[in-house]
Amino acid sequence: xxxxxxxxxxxxxxxxxxxxxxxxxxxxxxxxxxxxxxxxxxxxxxxxxxxxxxxxxxxxxxxxxxxxxxxxxxxxxxxxxxxxxxxxxxxxxxxxxxxxxxxxxxxxxxxxxxxxxxxxxxxxxxxxxxxxxxxxxxxxxxxxxxxxxxxxxxxxxxxxxxxxxxxxxxxxxxxxxxxxxxxxxxxxxxxxxxxxxxxxxxxxxxxxxxxxxxxxxxxxxxxxxxxxxxxxxxxxx
Numbered sequence: 001x002x003x004x005x006x007x008x009x010x011x012x013x014x015x016x017x018x019x020x021x022x023x024x025x026x027x028x029x030x031x032x033x034x035x036x037x038x039x040x041x042x043x044x045x046x047x048x049x050x051x052x053x054x055x056x057x058x059x060x061x062x063x064x065x066x067x068x069x070x071x072x073x074x075x076x077x078x079x080x081x082x083x084x085x086x087x088x089x090x091x092x093x094x095x096x097x098x099x100x101x102x103x104x105x106x107x108x109x110x111x112x113x114x115x116x117x118x119x120x121x122x123x124x125x126x127x128x129x130x131x132x133x134x135x136x137x138x139x140x141x142x143x144x145x146x147x148x149x150x151x152x153x154x155x156x157x158x159x160x161x162x163x164x165x166x167x168x169x170x171x172x173x174x175x176x177x178x179x180x181x182x183x184x185x186x187x188x189x190x191x192x193x194x195x196x197x198x199x200x201x202x203x204x205x206x207x208x209x210x211x212x213x214x215x216x217x218x219x220x221x222x223x224x225x226x227x228x229x230x231x232x233x234x235x236x237x
Contacts, residue, residue: 008046009094012039013101020105029163032105036158037167039098042235044173047091048181049221054087056188057213063198064206073199081137089144092151099154102163111157119150172229180224184217191216 016039023032054061058080067076100112123146130138158164191213198206 008050009043009097012042012094013097015039016098017101017105020101024105033164034167036098036102036164038235040095041170041173043094043098044091044177045225045235047094048177049184049218051087051090052181052185053188053214053217054090055084056185057210058083058087060198060206060210060213064203064210067199068203076199078136081134082140085134085137085140085144087144088141089147092144092147095151096147096154099151099158102158103154106163112154115150115153115157118153119146122146122149176225176228176230179228180221183224184221187220188213188217 016035019035020032023029023035059076062076062079062083066079067073103109103112123142126142126145127139130142132138134141155164192209198209201209
Protein backbone atom coordinates (compact mmCIF):
# COMPACT_ATOMS: atom_id res chain seq x y z
CA UNK A 1 0.00 0.00 0.00
CA UNK A 2 2.96 2.31 0.57
CA UNK A 3 3.83 2.04 -3.13
CA UNK A 4 0.94 4.13 -4.55
CA UNK A 5 1.00 6.39 -1.50
CA UNK A 6 4.73 7.06 -1.79
CA UNK A 7 4.97 7.29 -5.57
CA UNK A 8 1.79 9.26 -6.28
CA UNK A 9 0.44 10.80 -3.07
CA UNK A 10 3.69 12.30 -1.81
CA UNK A 11 4.79 13.21 -5.34
CA UNK A 12 1.60 15.18 -6.02
CA UNK A 13 1.87 16.92 -2.64
CA UNK A 14 5.48 17.86 -3.37
CA UNK A 15 4.53 19.29 -6.76
CA UNK A 16 1.60 21.43 -5.60
CA UNK A 17 3.07 22.95 -2.41
CA UNK A 18 5.33 25.51 -4.18
CA UNK A 19 2.51 26.44 -6.56
CA UNK A 20 -0.01 26.87 -3.74
CA UNK A 21 2.44 28.97 -1.72
CA UNK A 22 3.16 31.21 -4.70
CA UNK A 23 -0.53 31.61 -5.52
CA UNK A 24 -1.38 32.43 -1.91
CA UNK A 25 1.32 35.11 -1.73
CA UNK A 26 0.13 36.65 -5.00
CA UNK A 27 -3.50 36.48 -3.82
CA UNK A 28 -4.48 34.33 -6.79
CA UNK A 29 -7.48 32.67 -5.13
CA UNK A 30 -8.86 31.17 -8.33
CA UNK A 31 -5.53 29.64 -9.31
CA UNK A 32 -5.13 28.31 -5.76
CA UNK A 33 -8.49 26.55 -6.01
CA UNK A 34 -7.71 25.26 -9.48
CA UNK A 35 -4.40 23.78 -8.34
CA UNK A 36 -5.98 22.07 -5.35
CA UNK A 37 -8.88 20.82 -7.46
CA UNK A 38 -6.48 19.39 -10.05
CA UNK A 39 -4.54 17.57 -7.34
CA UNK A 40 -7.70 16.10 -5.80
CA UNK A 41 -8.91 14.81 -9.16
CA UNK A 42 -5.54 13.24 -9.88
CA UNK A 43 -5.54 11.56 -6.47
CA UNK A 44 -9.00 10.10 -7.07
CA UNK A 45 -7.95 8.93 -10.52
CA UNK A 46 -5.00 7.00 -9.07
CA UNK A 47 -6.15 6.02 -5.58
CA UNK A 48 -9.47 4.36 -6.43
CA UNK A 49 -8.06 1.70 -8.78
CA UNK A 50 -5.04 1.11 -6.54
CA UNK A 51 -7.25 0.58 -3.49
CA UNK A 52 -9.66 -1.71 -5.33
CA UNK A 53 -6.81 -3.72 -6.83
CA UNK A 54 -5.25 -4.22 -3.39
CA UNK A 55 -8.63 -5.26 -2.01
CA UNK A 56 -9.41 -7.75 -4.77
CA UNK A 57 -5.87 -9.08 -5.10
CA UNK A 58 -5.12 -9.25 -1.38
CA UNK A 59 -4.87 -13.03 -1.15
CA UNK A 60 -3.01 -13.57 -4.45
CA UNK A 61 -0.56 -10.83 -3.47
CA UNK A 62 0.08 -12.25 0.01
CA UNK A 63 0.36 -15.77 -1.42
CA UNK A 64 2.86 -14.69 -4.06
CA UNK A 65 5.05 -12.79 -1.63
CA UNK A 66 4.89 -14.83 1.56
CA UNK A 67 3.22 -18.26 1.35
CA UNK A 68 6.31 -20.40 1.44
CA UNK A 69 7.57 -22.77 4.11
CA UNK A 70 5.58 -22.54 7.35
CA UNK A 71 3.00 -19.99 6.18
CA UNK A 72 -0.38 -21.70 5.82
CA UNK A 73 -3.53 -20.84 3.88
CA UNK A 74 -5.10 -19.58 7.11
CA UNK A 75 -2.14 -17.27 7.67
CA UNK A 76 -2.64 -15.90 4.17
CA UNK A 77 -6.33 -15.32 4.83
CA UNK A 78 -5.61 -13.48 8.09
CA UNK A 79 -2.94 -11.28 6.46
CA UNK A 80 -5.26 -10.58 3.52
CA UNK A 81 -7.92 -9.33 5.93
CA UNK A 82 -5.50 -6.71 7.25
CA UNK A 83 -4.43 -5.70 3.75
CA UNK A 84 -8.05 -5.25 2.67
CA UNK A 85 -8.76 -3.14 5.76
CA UNK A 86 -5.75 -0.93 5.04
CA UNK A 87 -6.67 -0.65 1.35
CA UNK A 88 -9.99 0.91 2.37
CA UNK A 89 -8.06 3.93 3.65
CA UNK A 90 -5.66 4.38 0.74
CA UNK A 91 -7.77 7.16 -0.81
CA UNK A 92 -7.90 8.98 2.53
CA UNK A 93 -4.15 8.67 3.09
CA UNK A 94 -3.50 10.21 -0.32
CA UNK A 95 -6.11 12.95 0.19
CA UNK A 96 -4.40 13.97 3.42
CA UNK A 97 -1.11 14.38 1.54
CA UNK A 98 -2.83 16.75 -0.90
CA UNK A 99 -5.13 18.66 1.46
CA UNK A 100 -2.49 19.42 4.11
CA UNK A 101 -0.40 21.58 1.72
CA UNK A 102 -3.52 23.75 1.37
CA UNK A 103 -2.83 24.81 4.95
CA UNK A 104 0.97 24.78 4.87
CA UNK A 105 1.01 27.08 1.85
CA UNK A 106 -0.98 29.61 3.92
CA UNK A 107 1.57 29.42 6.76
CA UNK A 108 -0.95 27.49 8.85
CA UNK A 109 0.84 24.54 10.41
CA UNK A 110 -1.31 24.33 13.55
CA UNK A 111 -4.61 23.25 12.00
CA UNK A 112 -3.32 20.04 10.36
CA UNK A 113 -1.64 19.10 13.66
CA UNK A 114 -4.85 19.69 15.64
CA UNK A 115 -6.85 17.67 13.14
CA UNK A 116 -4.22 14.94 13.26
CA UNK A 117 -4.57 14.76 17.04
CA UNK A 118 -8.35 14.40 16.78
CA UNK A 119 -7.90 11.67 14.19
CA UNK A 120 -5.39 9.90 16.43
CA UNK A 121 -7.82 9.96 19.36
CA UNK A 122 -10.58 8.64 17.09
CA UNK A 123 -8.21 5.90 15.93
CA UNK A 124 -7.58 4.77 19.50
CA UNK A 125 -11.30 4.73 20.30
CA UNK A 126 -12.12 2.77 17.15
CA UNK A 127 -9.30 0.35 17.94
CA UNK A 128 -11.06 -0.54 21.18
CA UNK A 129 -14.40 -0.89 19.41
CA UNK A 130 -13.37 -2.81 16.29
CA UNK A 131 -10.78 -5.17 17.74
CA UNK A 132 -13.49 -7.30 19.35
CA UNK A 133 -15.57 -8.18 16.27
CA UNK A 134 -12.76 -7.99 13.68
CA UNK A 135 -9.67 -8.83 15.75
CA UNK A 136 -6.42 -7.74 14.07
CA UNK A 137 -8.25 -6.49 10.96
CA UNK A 138 -10.21 -4.14 13.22
CA UNK A 139 -6.99 -2.30 14.08
CA UNK A 140 -6.21 -1.81 10.40
CA UNK A 141 -9.78 -0.72 9.65
CA UNK A 142 -9.67 1.77 12.53
CA UNK A 143 -6.56 3.33 11.00
CA UNK A 144 -8.32 3.64 7.64
CA UNK A 145 -11.47 5.16 9.13
CA UNK A 146 -9.48 7.66 11.19
CA UNK A 147 -7.65 8.65 8.00
CA UNK A 148 -11.01 9.43 6.37
CA UNK A 149 -11.91 11.53 9.41
CA UNK A 150 -8.60 13.38 9.07
CA UNK A 151 -9.15 14.01 5.35
CA UNK A 152 -12.77 15.08 5.88
CA UNK A 153 -11.81 17.60 8.57
CA UNK A 154 -9.04 19.02 6.40
CA UNK A 155 -11.48 19.37 3.49
CA UNK A 156 -14.20 20.98 5.61
CA UNK A 157 -11.68 23.42 7.06
CA UNK A 158 -10.56 24.59 3.62
CA UNK A 159 -14.18 24.81 2.48
CA UNK A 160 -15.25 26.92 5.45
CA UNK A 161 -12.33 29.27 4.93
CA UNK A 162 -13.48 29.73 1.34
CA UNK A 163 -10.08 28.57 0.18
CA UNK A 164 -11.43 25.67 -1.84
CA UNK A 165 -14.64 25.04 -3.76
CA UNK A 166 -15.04 22.03 -6.08
CA UNK A 167 -14.88 23.18 -9.68
CA UNK A 168 -17.43 22.02 -12.30
CA UNK A 169 -16.99 18.54 -13.75
CA UNK A 170 -16.82 16.40 -10.62
CA UNK A 171 -20.08 14.62 -11.42
CA UNK A 172 -18.76 13.42 -14.78
CA UNK A 173 -15.43 12.53 -13.17
CA UNK A 174 -17.15 10.31 -10.59
CA UNK A 175 -19.21 8.60 -13.30
CA UNK A 176 -16.07 7.84 -15.30
CA UNK A 177 -14.36 6.45 -12.21
CA UNK A 178 -17.32 4.21 -11.38
CA UNK A 179 -17.45 2.76 -14.90
CA UNK A 180 -13.69 2.26 -15.22
CA UNK A 181 -13.21 0.74 -11.76
CA UNK A 182 -16.19 -1.58 -12.18
CA UNK A 183 -14.77 -2.87 -15.46
CA UNK A 184 -11.35 -3.34 -13.87
CA UNK A 185 -12.65 -5.34 -10.89
CA UNK A 186 -14.87 -7.55 -13.05
CA UNK A 187 -12.00 -8.34 -15.42
CA UNK A 188 -9.61 -9.19 -12.58
CA UNK A 189 -12.17 -11.51 -11.00
CA UNK A 190 -12.95 -13.12 -14.37
CA UNK A 191 -9.26 -13.77 -15.02
CA UNK A 192 -8.97 -15.72 -11.81
CA UNK A 193 -8.02 -13.49 -8.90
CA UNK A 194 -10.03 -15.78 -6.63
CA UNK A 195 -8.54 -19.01 -7.93
CA UNK A 196 -7.69 -21.61 -5.29
CA UNK A 197 -4.70 -22.79 -7.35
CA UNK A 198 -2.36 -19.99 -6.29
CA UNK A 199 -0.85 -21.96 -3.41
CA UNK A 200 -0.08 -24.89 -5.73
CA UNK A 201 1.88 -22.81 -8.24
CA UNK A 202 5.60 -22.11 -8.23
CA UNK A 203 6.87 -18.65 -7.39
CA UNK A 204 7.30 -17.82 -11.08
CA UNK A 205 3.79 -18.99 -11.95
CA UNK A 206 2.37 -16.86 -9.17
CA UNK A 207 4.39 -13.81 -10.18
CA UNK A 208 3.44 -14.24 -13.84
CA UNK A 209 -0.26 -14.60 -13.10
CA UNK A 210 -0.18 -11.62 -10.74
CA UNK A 211 1.56 -9.52 -13.38
CA UNK A 212 -1.07 -10.50 -15.95
CA UNK A 213 -3.88 -9.49 -13.60
CA UNK A 214 -2.24 -6.14 -12.80
CA UNK A 215 -1.48 -5.29 -16.43
CA UNK A 216 -4.91 -6.40 -17.64
CA UNK A 217 -6.70 -4.54 -14.86
CA UNK A 218 -4.70 -1.36 -15.40
CA UNK A 219 -5.19 -1.53 -19.16
CA UNK A 220 -8.96 -1.93 -19.03
CA UNK A 221 -9.14 0.86 -16.46
CA UNK A 222 -7.43 3.39 -18.70
CA UNK A 223 -9.23 2.12 -21.81
CA UNK A 224 -12.58 2.68 -20.10
CA UNK A 225 -11.51 6.17 -19.05
CA UNK A 226 -10.59 6.98 -22.65
CA UNK A 227 -13.85 5.51 -23.97
CA UNK A 228 -15.77 7.62 -21.47
CA UNK A 229 -14.19 10.76 -22.90
CA UNK A 230 -11.24 11.43 -20.61
CA UNK A 231 -8.20 12.85 -22.40
CA UNK A 232 -4.72 13.90 -21.30
CA UNK A 233 -5.65 17.54 -21.74
CA UNK A 234 -8.24 17.10 -18.98
CA UNK A 235 -5.42 16.20 -16.58
CA UNK A 236 -3.17 19.11 -17.40
CA UNK A 237 -2.82 22.05 -15.08
